[in-house]
Amino acid sequence: xxxxxxxxxxxxxxxxxxxxxxxxxxxxxxxxxxxxxxxxxxxxxxxxxxxxxxxxxxxxxxxxxxxxxxxxxxxxxxxxxxxxxxxxxxxxxxxxxxxxxxxxxxxxxxxxxxxxxx
Amino acid sequence: xxxxxxxxxxxxxxxxxxxxxxxxxxxxxxxxxxxxxxxxxxxxxxxxxxxxxxxxxxxxxxxxxxxxxxxxxxxxxxxxxxxxxxxxxxxxxxxxxxxxxxxxxxxxxx
Numbered sequence: 055x056x057x058x059x060x061x062x063x064x065x066x067x068x069x070x071x072x073x074x075x076x077x078x079x080x081x082x083x084x085x086x087x088x089x090x091x092x093x094x095x096x097x098x099x100x101x102x103x104x105x106x107x108x109x110x111x112x113x114x115x116x117x118x119x120x121x122x123x124x125x126x127x128x129x130x131x132x133x134x135x136x137x138x139x140x141x142x143x144x145x146x147x148x149x150x151x152x153x154x155x156x157x158x159x160x161x162x163x164x165x166x167x168x169x170x171x172x
Numbered sequence: 173x174x175x176x177x178x179x180x181x182x183x184x185x186x187x188x189x190x191x192x193x194x195x196x197x198x199x200x201x202x203x204x205x206x207x208x209x210x211x212x213x214x215x216x217x218x219x220x221x222x223x224x225x226x227x228x229x230x231x232x233x234x235x236x237x238x239x240x241x242x243x244x245x246x247x248x249x250x251x252x253x254x255x256x257x258x259x260x261x262x263x264x265x266x267x268x269x270x271x272x273x274x275x276x277x278x279x280x281x282x
Contacts, residue, residue: 100175100261101273116173116270117173150218156223156224157206158220159210160220162218162219
């Protein structure tokens with residue numbers, strides 16, 4: 055079973071860059087046919103898909119965030135990274151990474167809360 | 173892309189059934205077989221309960237079932253149990269490698 059764990063700063067200053075890492079255990083990030091995703095949940099509200107990266111490195115982003123988001127994959131470290139530039143308070147959320155063998159999210163990390171505040 | 177529409181709340185007594193709807197468009201729910209449902213307990217990560225409209229992952233009780241008609245998908249929980257009280261989110265592939273979630277439904281077991 056794939057296990058995922060997010061890590062990164064819990065506090066980011068407005069206009070700066072949010073950087074998170076997702077470390078994978080129990081699976082290979084270089085295996086074909088799989089997607090590695092980032093999803094966020096604003097406090098008390100619903101889920102928002104941020105984007106995903108295919109095992110080959112091809113990325114797909116939510117159109118509403120595309121200009122600010124970069125997702126990358128380091129297969130040697132079994133890590134998936136998320137960078138979100140020019141953050142505002144509206145980017146305060148719990149950020150999850152997830153494993154997708156198809157168009158659904160089978161395994162999720164525990165999530166990490168990122169607060170954007172000065 | 174807009175979020176899929178779900179009712180804010182639903183409820184039922186233990187042993188009863190509850191059905192949650194998830195309404196989208198022909199560009200997402202109606203256009204693909206890739207509708208999924210997620211259960212989220214407070215402070216926890218979401219858990220996949222249904223995928224590809226009707227399929228259940230290993231370990232999910234058969235009390236949970238999914239269906240779709242046109243642009244609306246549904247999740248039915250039969251034989252409600254106390255542990256089913258949670259938030260439920262639908263999700264759908266929306267074409268062009270995009271994905272959209274529903275607004276979420278809080279299920280209360282009375």
